[in-house]
Amino acid sequence: MPGEAIAGDIPADRLTGPLRRASVKKNVAAIHVSGKLTLLQRKLSNVLLLNAYDALATQPTHRIDARTLCLMIGYNSNDMDTLKASLRGLAETVAEWDMLGEDGQQEWGISALLSYAKLKGGVCEYAYSPALAAKLHDPKVFALINLNIQRRFASGHALALYENCYRFVRTGSTGWWDLGLFRRLMGVDGSDYYETYKHLNAKIIKPAVAEVNRTSNIIVTPEMRKMGRTVTDIRFRIRQNPQLAMIDMDDGGAVRQGAVYDSLRGLGVSDRLARQWIAEHGEAYVAEKLAYVGRQSHVKSPVRYLTAAIRDGFTAAEPEPVPEPARVPDPGRSAAQEARERAEAEREAALAEERRGRAARMARVRDAAAARTPTQRDADKRLFLAGLRDPLEREDFTRFGWGSALNARAIFSFWEEMQPGLFDGL
Incomplete structure (x- = not known):
């Protein structure tokens, strides 16, 4: 939790990748919180930090959809009063650190956990003081x-x-x-x-x-x-x-030594995203999707396609529709047989059209989900999963995400409610 971290000695030779820096020193860094935070405030503080982490050193302010924030913390997304009270508590809580600085001198400091926060237009905007942001972003001091x-x-x-x-x-x-x-x-x-x-x-x-x-x-x-x-x-x-x-x-030390991680990085996937995929899905699953994408000769953007494959559980390419061969009239067949065959052909055509329509809607869902931020995508999935009662449906969605065929109708209804008009024109 931001502000209440205690980090011990982290030997430089155990840090890998971007965590290795020339200035890394052994030190005992401590950030304590003077104040009492509720469980909700602790969780809120962690989500805010995770949302801001990559931009802590480059952006003075950070933004997150308020509804998504509420869902990730686990309370009613319409309860803005609770959210306001929790944000107020973070702004009123003081963090204090006493640590060895980069120049070898002891450094003491204090800062509010949040320097400010505001809610406007359904968006929560917030900021950390520059000094605290630097401490929270340093892997020697703080671990997400x-x-x-x-x-x-x-x-x-x-x-x-x-x-x-x-x-x-x-x-x-x-x-x-x-x-x-x-x-x-x-x-x-x-x-x-x-x-x-x-x-x-x-x-x-x-x-x-x-x-x-x-x-x-x-x-x-x-x-x-x-x-x-x-x-x-x-x-x-x-x-x-x-x-x-x-x-x-x-x-990420052990993860970075694996062949799957190397393959992801060789494809152009960022270090953080590669570790996230392996953490969430396991190396075997990610390796399977890497192999799947490697078999797709038509792919122009492998990283984007791999993102969709991992997120939606692609297992095989959508089959191309096969033209129905022209039927040659057979005078030996009865009118009833002809009628049955026509009806069967019409049913097959209707099913093929339905499959194409479902594939098109699935593509719209994938695009809509991809346009959301990582934080929003996580909240969307958890919100949908919370509405599933059947264990088989939950398991299928957990495995395949928005590509879950078993939950296709529920998925389309969910996204139509989320983004009215998403499927217009199909």
């Missing part, structure tokens, strides 16, 4: 949280623990935190009740650890340090969760 994992959390304390531990996944341990800092990270500082370790352990530590281990892609194990009988410090050992291992966007 996978939103697929974030959505699983039901507790703000568990999500806070996950965020703060995930920054140390490369090093295997958070290092020791004094209990005062830990209470602050969990948003329970200032509470007399949680000054007692027994209460802190029973109500915060144990439930949060259990949810992180059950829900996320890491396993955390708390360890305590005492002075006499009093617990003074806590740290968390961290390892990958073998049951829920996911390829995270920030841990």
Whole structure:
């Protein structure tokens, strides 16, 4: 979560690709939040950061469709009051950092999590202070949280623990935190009740650890340090969760060593998009689509075609219509036989026309989906999936996306409602 990150030592020799820079140094960077964020505000903050991440260093302001933002956070897209309250909370929350600067000198600073936000015309516009934007964009300091994992959390304390531990996944341990800092990270500082370790352990530590281990892609194990009988410090050992291992966007070292990644990059796919596809679909699926696109001799833009193939689950080229051979009248056939054959031919022609019409509508859907931003596309798919009740339909859509034949009618209705007139002229 932006502003509440703690990143540990990241050795330069373990960074690959664009993360390798001459100025990378070992340091312990910490960004803490002074204030208590709700689960909704934590999730909102992560989505805003992910939406802005690629342009953090180049653009002073960022924009996202407000309806899409609401859907990604998981609340009613018409509830603008809740969105306003959450944005206000982020603007009123202070981030503080105390870290070793690039020049080797200690640097302390504070900033609001958002320098401003506004809603106008269905669009949320927002900005970070330049100093905070630089910290959030630096992979030594901050690691993006996978939103697929974030959505699983039901507790703000568990999500806070996950965020703060995930920054140390490369090093295997958070290092020791004094209990005062830990209470602050969990948003329970200032509470007399949680000054007692027994209460802190029973109500915060144990439930949060259990949810992180059950829900996320890491396993955390708390360890305590005492002075006499009093617990003074806590740290968390961290390892990958073998049951829920996911390829995270920030841990691209292993992915970049694979043949599938090399093929994607050789085709012209960006580093971030290549890792995203492999993370979301797996190497086998992406390799299958690469092979499929390679067999299409008519493709002028391989990257664009591959994007559609991965998104919509292309498995074979649309068959070209075959002209019906001219029938030679046979005087030996009865009038009834002729009528049945004509009716059958008409049915076949109608089915062929229906298939062509469906293919044309599918093409309109693919184009409409491609025109949306990545954030909007993710929200569109989740909104559609939420309306499917049949497990087979859900599985088919999960596998094939907007190319799901089993859900074709529902897909067309969904997009007609999203963009009235989308299928006009077909």
